[in-house]
Amino acid sequence: MRIGLTGGIGSGKSTVASFWREAGAALIDTDAIARSLSAAGGAAMPAIVAEFGSSLQSADGALDRAAMRELAFSDASVKARLEAILHPLIGAQTRLEEAQARAAGQDLIVFDVPLLVESGHWRARVDRVLVIDCEEATQIARVSQRPGWTEEAARAVLAAQASRTQRRACADAVIFNQELSLEALRRQVLTLAQAWRRGK
Known part of the structure; x- marks a missing residue:
């Protein structure tokens, strides 16, 4: 099964990607490739x-x-x-x-694609799409704390990305990563991996 993983900047997508790897999935990180x-x-x-x-x-x-x-x-x-x-x-x-x-x-291949929705072609390349979502104010606060980032830069990137509504419309599953602990987020990912492995 090919899974597309996406989410806006600061949503926690990279953390979720690490949990997919823990679940035994092969992770293909397009941002890491670009870097x-x-x-x-x-x-x-x-x-x-x-x-x-x-x-x-x-x-x-x-x-x-x-x-x-x-x-x-x-x-x-x-x-x-x-x-x-x-x-x-x-x-x-x-x-x-x-x-x-x-x-x-590998029975699960996860493609970590920040601009999956914006690309227009990724949805057809994967079997399922998982969107990591949170409130925009949270995204801005998280990104502004990164080295070399300002609040203005975070807002500019956010404005250039698909809206939360657009991303959610493409999703087969959404994890709302607003006030989840790392362990709660991990449990959600591992549970979803198990369900999708069973074809549910």
Whole structure:
């Protein structure tokens, strides 16, 4: 079974992803793939530098993500230009990792896709979609506490993502991660994994 895992920034999706791994699922993290591609020596870096210039490259040769965020907020075309470089490479790596998981006999493959709803094509690629949801004020508060993030930046990313209503409309299951303890969140994920394994 292929499961699409998504949620807005600050929803707790990454924590949920770790619980799927605990449940024995193969986890394919598209955000981690993107970070790898744009790390120092990453396959996307030559094209990124050619497109945007060396000022978007940090001293170690990786993409300066904070500078890229600022540029994207000031120029609406930046996001599409960056995605045109990254998305084909992410897609190729995702297919490779899926093939490896299938070859290893995995019965659950979880695709962690932050922009699953926005992409328009992921819903057809997976059997079930799990959405991690919480109130927008909570998302902003959580993201604002991350190193290098401001409340303004968190609000800008939130505004660019699908709405909570749009995400929930795509979901086969929703976990409302508002005031859950880590253990309560873990139990919900493990229970859902067991149910979906049984085809329920």
